[in-house]
Amino acid sequence: IPTSEISLVYKQGKMRKIHLLVLAPNFETVDQINEWLDTKGRRDYDGRPIFGFTCPEFVEAMMSISKDIEIIPAHAWTPWFGIFGSMSGFDSLEECFQDQLKHIHALETGLSSDPKMNWRLSALDKYTLVSNSDSHSPWPHRIGREANVFDFKKISYANIIKSIRTRKNFLYTIEVDPAYGKYHYDGHRACNISLSPKESIKLNNICPKCGRPLTIGVEHRVEELADRPSGFIPKHAIQFKSLIPLEEIISSVTGFGLMTNKVREKYDKFIRTFGNEFFILLEAEKEKLEKVDKKIAHLILASREGKLKIEPGYDGVYGKLILKKLSGLRDFV
Ligand SMILES: [Zn+2]
Ligand SMILES: [Zn+2]
Structure with missing residues (x-):
């Protein structure tokens, strides 16, 4: 399936920076998408080109090319480029997509959040939560960290899209522990400061080392926007399995x-x-x-x-496995 990520940077009140996934049914459609993009700017310098139009403008243009194109907000919670990101995201899907929201069916949870965290927002109940590896680096071990598991007689674009839109035949997702993700906790990479949301709130979200605002991570943002306690499972939730x-x-x-x-x-x-x-x-x-x-x-x-215990990732630093805190493991390590 031809897929890509696109980065949209524009002003709506404040500066917004949003990454969207684009899935296309075939290469003829890809050519049409590219033709449209070429009227707006350049796409020859990066696999994830940056454009200045808005999310609803993009969705509208894509839908006029083909209703089979699927647009999914990528790594929805990451601070810099997630649709709910603390730095340049929105507080709701409505605010971002406006009258084009009807064409959005799914959200990518990203490595730093898992379905359980997303289930805490009743506003997300109607959206299918998909999980992909967000693998941008050339390292093979970054591929296949997360996955969507479907049950099809025949694998086809039409079946996959139907399943994403209706949740039929969508068995479960495979997730890494969200603490492993690069933006689970709050902190400053350069200052070597990692904080839980509670700790950052106590510090007014200011770094105790350099005095500048902290990069607020995914856990903190979910806490801010959630209207349900943790542990809540919505009715039509798709189950998931966790791994490292x-x-x-x-x-x-x-x-x-x-x-x-x-x-x-x-x-x-x-x-x-x-x-x-x-x-x-x-x-x-x-x-x-x-x-x-x-x-x-x-x-x-x-x-x-x-x-497994994980020291949570923060401000672009991956989470790390903590072996010593795992009871019963001392004989082995
Ligand atoms: Zn991205
Ligand atoms: Zn700092």
């Missing part, structure tokens, strides 16, 4: 960096044995995992039971 990428687990257990050969070798050994990473993380049997590596098997099982 296998390479992250291998890297924490072995102490070697994500991009090292040591981690790659171990990863490849698992893949050779089981076939694919989702099967390893979600389904493979304990005994078989242990045959490949006992420590890593233990962490995979702990991850399935939601027992």
Whole structure:
């Protein structure tokens, strides 16, 4: 499926910076989209080009090209480019899309939020929550961190779009722990300051080190906009499974960096044995995992039971696995 992200930067009251996902049914439609974009600016310098028109203008133009184009607000909660982002987002979908909101059916939760967090806003009940990896870097291990699981006899664009619009045949999403995402907590990367929403509120959202406003993360924004307590499950919610990428687990257990050969070798050994990473993380049997590596098997099982502890990501820094706080793991690490 041809997909892309587009970045819209414009003034509506304050400056707004919004990333939108665009899904197109075929390459003829892509040509038409590009033709329209070329009347508005350049798109030859970046995979995610920046334009100055508004979200409703874009939706209207896309719908006049094809009703089969799907537009989905990308990583909806991230501070800088999410539709609900603390820095340059909106407080509601209505405020952003106005009379074009009827063409929006889904939201991408992004790595730093999971469906549970989004369920706290009753305003989002009518939108399907989709999960993608938001993989922009050239590293293969960033692909497939999140996924949407459908049940189709035949995989086709029409079926996928129908499922996104109606939730029929949409089984569940696969999520990383939201704390792993780069913008879960508040903080300042340069100041080495990471704070929970409660801690930042106490400090009036000001960095205790440099005195400038903190980058307010996803957890804080959800708290601000939520009208339900945490733990609420809406009626037609699509369930989800949580995981931590296998390479992250291998890297924490072995102490070697994500991009090292040591981690790659171990990863490849698992893949050779089981076939694919989702099967390893979600389904493979304990005994078989242990045959490949006992420590890593233990962490995979702990991850399935939601027992892994993560030091939350903040201001562009990924969350990290904390091994020492995991009870019963001391024998292994
Ligand atoms: Zn983006
Ligand atoms: Zn600071």
